[in-house]
Amino acid sequence: MNIMSNRMINILVPVISILLGLLVGAVVMLISDYNPITGYIALWNGIFGDSYAIGETIRQISPYLLAGLAVAFAFRSGLFNIGVEGQLIVGWFAAAYVGMAFDLPKIIHLPFALIAAAVAGALWGLVPGILKATLKVHEVIVTIMMNYIALHVVNALIKTLSGGGFKLERIHESASLRSEFLSNLTDYSTLHYGIFVALAMVVVMWFILEKTKTGYELKSVGYNDHAARYAGMSANKNIVLAMVISGAFAGLGGAMEALGTFGNMSSMGGFTGIGFDGIAVALLGANTPLGVIFGATLFGSLKYGANNMPNEAGIPVEIVSIIIALVIFFVACGYIIRVGLIRLRNKKEAK
């Protein structure tokens, strides 16, 4: 009898990676003379402790969903978009700028700000897309470089726009995603409507990939671009399109921060890290829309819950970054976990 189907193994690999990550995290805490049990209880309370924590956790999940979607969408088309971080930063800036500089009725202003963020992210993805399609330049290096260009350019723009300062003015209420209802529901957390935007985008990604001709072409190029070309699809067009859509998702992720969480933008000393965590989200979710929801929920919760660890258990928040990095590492080593599982299965079958 087949004890472990291949489908089962596909699910087990990420689960084992998470468990290994948490386990090694516990070992790190033990070595550093902290109590891992207190640590994990503090983490749990930080995520689910009260309705305020739950609200903040869901708020943290929204940008993670979009960053994960961005990475996953590019992956499905055979592209590795490490530039989500930069695309998110320009999206954040675009949304914050539109929210601050214009004064329009809400029904126009909010969509306008969201679209501005998506367009900014898409443009930032367009550059590596075109270079890959026309000149065969590897997208990984170009997107890394674009991240730094985004960081420096946005910082310079903030300085110019704020007259030498380090912060843009607050956005107008008409562009805000803030919600009194959601906030009251969760004991005055900063939970905002962004989560619905993010979930809608998950549906959009599913729809594009599974229900449209474009999506079929994108996936075909991802599987085998030679075959796709032979079948008469334009690989170049699809590469550019994939990077643009991926960048748009990332840009919207920035809009979550601009219009929901912070309501403005300050100049940045370094990256937000959301874009890089998006790689973890997508990998863990096997680049499927449903998987991204799962991955974003996990990593978003860990990231927010970690803030409770220094107070309750005296453990630095960075322990969670260590755990997330370890999970990525183990997912990357999925091959060896898979081999192990298949050996285990064969042994059991032989009995």
Next chain:
Amino acid sequence: MLDVLYFIIPITIASAAPLIFTAIGGVFSERSGVINIGLEGLMIMGAFIGILFNLFFADTFGAWTPWIALIVAMLVSALFATLHAIASISFRADQVVSGVAINMLGLAIALFSVKMIFGKGQTDFIQQKIPRFNVPFLEDIPIIGPMFFKLVYGSSIMAIAVAFIAWFVIYKTPFGLRLRSVGEHPMAADTMGIKVTRIRYIAVLISGGLAGIGGAVYSQTITNDFGHATINGQGFMALAAMIFGKWHPLGAMGAALFFGFAQALAISSSSIKFLADIPAVYFHIFPYVLTILALAGFLGKAKAPKALGKPYIKGNR
């Protein structure tokens, strides 16, 4: 004009030295066919270990402390790079993903340890810095002497030396030939009896060690402490230098010096008359834009090693 050069060239060399070490490390790894995006994380580890060792052993070793700190940083970063080697060589992991994990892990471990040991976000300042020398005789050459040979960091001289040693090792020794062949065509190399896996492991460890030195040089010459923003993109800039230098040690050194020049301009442009009107952001993004242009082939063809990023699986065609 000459005053400006007297001012800028020493800054250029000082900011280029860490990039040179790290970029040469990248050359070793990528020439063997293993992508190393993790240079940033390895540099962070080196910077952190360098400072940590320096702070704790300054009383024991006195003036030798920064040099011994470099060696310790090299060893620890090489050990850290083993993770990347195991994942990408033995476990056939996606090398880019593994590199991303190394970057996140390096930063997280360093910050976690800083908070644990010092109870705050950054370390104390070190007392024993890497010393500066006047190079005897050469400093007396008119014009060039004061520009290049007065008050240079010992580590900068080392960096230039390492670049030439790397060139010699990669192009003039049997090991270098094997390294390059493993990165171009591992199956052919294997057929000739070269141990592909072993060579790649050695290359990734060398890259970790050099990146560790690069990080420790940076933290012990420029920042003198360690915090979350100590290494902020230097690893990726070294990666850019490696590509811009076309995967050649001397090319990487040249590119690193060039990028160091851009950084020096960014720091000091406001105090130089004819550059004051140009916003610093142009100098900041300059290295990254150049790298994209180089990859796009506008600045001569940059060709990566052929087997770069592909795990070698015995018996596969």
